[in-house]
Amino acid sequence: MNEHHPHDISGGPVCPIPISDYPRVLLAHGGGGKLMHQLIGKMFLSLFSHPELQKQHDGAVFTPETERLAFSTDSYVIHPLFFPGGDIGSLAVHGTVNDLAMCGARPRYLSAGFILEEGLPMETLWQIVQSMHAAAQQCGVAIVTGDTKVVDRGKGDGVYINTAGIGMIEHEQEISPARVEAGDALILSGDLGRHGIAIMATREGLAFESVIESDSAPLVEPVLALFEAGVEVHCLRDLTRGGLASALVEIAESSGWNIHVEERAIPVREDVQGACEILGLDPLYIANEGRFIALVKSADAAKVLSVLQSFPVSAGATVIGEVEAKQSHRVFMTGRIGARRIVDMFSGEQLPRIC
Amino acid sequence: MNEHHPHDISGGPVCPIPISDYPRVLLAHGGGGKLMHQLIGKMFLSLFSHPELQKQHDGAVFTPETERLAFSTDSYVIHPLFFPGGDIGSLAVHGTVNDLAMCGARPRYLSAGFILEEGLPMETLWQIVQSMHAAAQQCGVAIVTGDTKVVDRGKGDGVYINTAGIGMIEHEQEISPARVEAGDALILSGDLGRHGIAIMATREGLAFESVIESDSAPLVEPVLALFEAGVEVHCLRDLTRGGLASALVEIAESSGWNIHVEERAIPVREDVQGACEILGLDPLYIANEGRFIALVKSADAAKVLSVLQSFPVSAGATVIGEVEAKQSHRVFMTGRIGARRIVDMFSGEQLPRIC
Numbered sequence: 066m067n068e069h070h071p072h073d074i075s076g077g078p079v080c081p082i083p084i085s086d087y088p089r090v091l092l093a094h095g096g097g098g099k100l101m102h103q104l105i106g107k108m109f110l111s112l113f114s115h116p117e118l119q120k121q122h123d124g125a126v127f128t129p130e131t132e133r134l135a136f137s138t139d140s141y142v143i144h145p146l147f148f149p150g151g152d153i154g155s156l157a158v159h160g161t162v163n164d165l166a167m168c169g170a171r172p173r174y175l176s177a178g179f180i181l182e183e184g185l186p187m188e189t190l191w192q193i194v195q196s197m198h199a200a201a202q203q204c205g206v207a208i209v210t211g212d213t214k215v216v217d218r219g220k221g222d223g224v225y226i227n228t229a230g231i232g233m234i235e236h237e238q239e240i241s242p243a244r245v246e247a248g249d250a251l252i253l254s255g256d257l258g259r260h261g262i263a264i265m266a267t268r269e270g271l272a273f274e275s276v277i278e279s280d281s282a283p284l285v286e287p288v289l290a291l292f293e294a295g296v297e298v299h300c301l302r303d304l305t306r307g308g309l310a311s312a313l314v315e316i317a318e319s320s321g322w323n324i325h326v327e328e329r330a331i332p333v334r335e336d337v338q339g340a341c342e343i344l345g346l347d348p349l350y351i352a353n354e355g356r357f358i359a360l361v362k363s364a365d366a367a368k369v370l371s372v373l374q375s376f377p378v379s380a381g382a383t384v385i386g387e388v389e390a391k392q393s394h395r396v397f398m399t400g401r402i403g404a405r406r407i408v409d410m411f412s413g414e415q416l417p418r419i420c
Numbered sequence: 421m422n423e424h425h426p427h428d429i430s431g432g433p434v435c436p437i438p439i440s441d442y443p444r445v446l447l448a449h450g451g452g453g454k455l456m457h458q459l460i461g462k463m464f465l466s467l468f469s470h471p472e473l474q475k476q477h478d479g480a481v482f483t484p485e486t487e488r489l490a491f492s493t494d495s496y497v498i499h500p501l502f503f504p505g506g507d508i509g510s511l512a513v514h515g516t517v518n519d520l521a522m523c524g525a526r527p528r529y530l531s532a533g534f535i536l537e538e539g540l541p542m543e544t545l546w547q548i549v550q551s552m553h554a555a556a557q558q559c560g561v562a563i564v565t566g567d568t569k570v571v572d573r574g575k576g577d578g579v580y581i582n583t584a585g586i587g588m589i590e591h592e593q594e595i596s597p598a599r600v601e602a603g604d605a606l607i608l609s610g611d612l613g614r615h616g617i618a619i620m621a622t623r624e625g626l627a628f629e630s631v632i633e634s635d636s637a638p639l640v641e642p643v644l645a646l647f648e649a650g651v652e653v654h655c656l657r658d659l660t661r662g663g664l665a666s667a668l669v670e671i672a673e674s675s676g677w678n679i680h681v682e683e684r685a686i687p688v689r690e691d692v693q694g695a696c697e698i699l700g701l702d703p704l705y706i707a708n709e710g711r712f713i714a715l716v717k718s719a720d721a722a723k724v725l726s727v728l729q730s731f732p733v734s735a736g737a738t739v740i741g742e743v744e745a746k747q748s749h750r751v752f753m754t755g756r757i758g759a760r761r762i763v764d765m766f767s768g769e770q771l772p773r774i775c
Contacts, residue, residue, distance in 0.1 A: 092772040092773075093767075093768055093772075095661075095772065095773075096661065096662070096766075096768075096771070096772060097660070097661025097662025097663070097666050097707070097765075098662055098666065098705075098765045098766040098767060098768065099765045099766065099767045100767070101661070101662075102670075102765065120596060120597075120598075120674075122522070122523065122595075122596060122597070123492055123518075123519040123520075123522040123523060123656075123657065123658065124490045124491055124492030124519050124520055124522070124523040124525070124585075124587075125490065125491045125492070125523075126488055126489070126490050126491075126523055126525075126589065126594075127488070127489055127491065128487055128488050128489070129484055129489060132483055133481055133482070133483050134481070134482055134483070134484060135479045135480065135481050136479055136480045136481075136482065136529060136531065136564065136565055136586060137478055137479030137480070137531070137565050138531035138532075138533050138565055138566065138567050138582070138584055139533065139567045140533040140534070140535050140567050140569050140582060141569075142535055142569045142571050163478075164478040164479050165478075165479055167477070167478040167479070168477065168478060168479040168480075168481055170479070170481075174491060176491065176492070176493035176584045177493075178493050178494065178495040178533075178582045178584075179495070180495050180497055180535070180580055209491065210491055210492050210493055211493065212493050212494045212495050212582075214495050214496075214497045214580075214773075214775075215772070216497050216577060216580075216773060217577075217772070217773070219574065220576065220577040221575065221576070221577075222571060222572075222575040222576075225535055225569075225571075225580070227493070227495060227533045227567075227582035227584075229493055229531045229533075229582075229584030230479075231491060231586070232479075234481065239481075240477075241475060241477060242475070242477070243475075301478075302478065303478065305452070306450075306451065306452025306456070307451070307452025307453055307456075308452070311452050311453065315457075319475070350453075352452070409454075410452075410453045410454045410457065411451075411453040411454065412448075412453060412454045412455070413448055413451075413453065415451060415452075415453065416451070417447040417448075417450065417451060417570070417572070418447075418450075418569075418571060418572070420569075
């Protein structure tokens with residue numbers, strides 16, 4: 066197992082499982098007996114204190130507040146577990162919360178499934194659980210049901226986390242590639258590439274002039290503000306694995322419409338651009354964890370920009386392209402020197418275990 | 421990676437990812453590019469063909485049919501992946517579906533999160549996916565959203581699966597340890613120990629006179645039939661990790677009431693009992709994947725038995741004890757020779773990676 070590089074959380078609450086008794090996770094912590102109940106009762110329930118979770122039943126029961134609900138899941142296998150700007154715990158909350166936001170939903174409930182590797186330092190788990198808790202509070206979601214498994218040493222990589230989420234859809238709009246129309250404005254919520262570069266730099270031990278932090282953040286507030294402002298939103302997509310390019314190709318393929326992007330309109334920080342050149346990476350394909358695109362009715366583009374720019378997480382929102390009046394399921398980019406080219410998904414692997 | 425021992429599914433549909441091109445899972449299958457989209461599009465969507473999943477959006481949108489919903493999750497890390505009576509795919513459906521049933525809900529939607537190890541034979545994944553599909557169809561649930569991650573060779577164990585599920589609660593009863601009352605009848609749905617023994621025998625290469633198959637099965641039908649029959653159900657619990665003993669201790673601790681069990685009333689098959697003796701295991705603590713207990717109003721016990729016995733999966737239902745009129749949060753068992761003892765959770769590990 067690799068050593069972890071946790072953030073400094075000195076001054077935080079002491080690990081509720083006595084480190085002197087159980088410095089590391091044992092197989093028995095997943096075995097259904099006393100140790101598992103101690104881990105769940107003392108560590109998870111000490112923070113994730115929702116009444117439904119306290120029941121320690123086989124599941125949570127809730128009453129939806131809206132007619133339509135969104136449901137999404139992601140597993141998180143990021144390596145390393147801690148990185149500048151976040152860790153697997155906050156990422157596991159932000160990622161699923163953002164997927165719900167991309168469905169136009171207000172995230173409300175999360176499940177948390179932990180797969181722990183035997184030997185994981187208990188203190189590391191405690192830091193991750195605290196980080197999940199803080200992120201969930203920030204996002205207004207409750208962790209209401211969960212599961213803990215332990216796999217033998219060498220059959221995991223510290224910890225994998227799955228979260229599934231349920232959100233409430235408080236408006237009447239349908240958010241889907243099928244709603245994309247010719248003329249729609251393509252809006253990007255901010256600069257690209259920081260999450261992927263932060264992970265790669267940490268993993269490879271690269272030092273740049275300044276530390277590049279992940280953009281990992283919840284996108285709920287700006288997205289819900291769009292609906293509250295009465296904007297006609299056609300499609301939303303967060304730019305995780307595969308980056309902007311893959312998201313655009315997916316939408317073009319699903320909707321049928323061609324999408325055109327202006328390369329020079331895409332914000333990439335200078336230090337990120339420099340790191341990309343050193344690492345041989347293209348910022349268009351790099352994973353972000355706090356960025357999204359919105360395809361909106363063109364008449365609403367100015368209003369969308371003004372709403373998004375009023376939130377710190379999307380202060381850099383900008384129009385980067387539009388949907389063309391042609392249907393060949395493709396993405397085109399006009400480059401910095403003016404040439405127009407097709408944008409495709411990448412075929413090999415760019416950055417494994419980025420989320 | 422250990423070799424797999426798949427069931428014979430000859431005659432089934434051919435793996436939709438050409439084995440000659442991709443005999444094994446690559447890191448790029450989780451990278452967000454073309455290979456991941458091919459895997460999702462050709463393999464997962466070829467079977468999990470729900471309209472919401474076909475949208476390939478960040479999540480699924482649905483409209484609940486009832487006022488109250490249940491939400492549950494489990495990760496499955498069972499070793500080996502294939503065992504007599506099931507595999508990780510069917511188990512990942514049955515397990516979560518059963519957790520929803522234990523909340524008194526009709527399971528409707530599942531998410532599926534795959535964590536694949538680089539090098540997993542594509543054919544193995546295909547068999548697991550087919551098994552999930554068949555199990556989901558049998559249970560009347562739709563897999564509507566999912567996620568695929570790939571971890572490097574040696575950082576997984578073939579495949580881990582998380583499922584989260586949403587179920588509809590079609591009645592007014594609250595199912596919870598808090599509803600348990602003195603005098604409640606304790607009913608067990610059938611014989612104990614087959615899942616755990618099937619796994620241990622496969623893992624250790626033990627051969628008994630006959631193959632002991634896992635009891636892995638969905639419990640939805642008998643449970644929902646109880647509500648349809650108008651029975652007053654107080655608490656339900658499936659007997660997975662930790663077995664009958666841990667489930668009883670959990671309920672006694674949560675409800676406060678003492679629970680009394682008659683050991684000789686607990687059905688254990690002779691071959692399972694024999695295997696337990698050889699392996700030094702106690703059937704009370706062994707995981708089952710198709711067994712549950714119901715704590716019901718004593719006046720309804722006969723009706724509960726008659727409903728449960730009408731379904732093959734719970735044909736062996738029988739009363740094994742009752743809730744005593746004392747509140748010291750404990751479980752007592754009267755043994756075969758008449759002595760009364762306290763039943764506790766086990767402290768160490770009995771069977772790791774049983775589910």
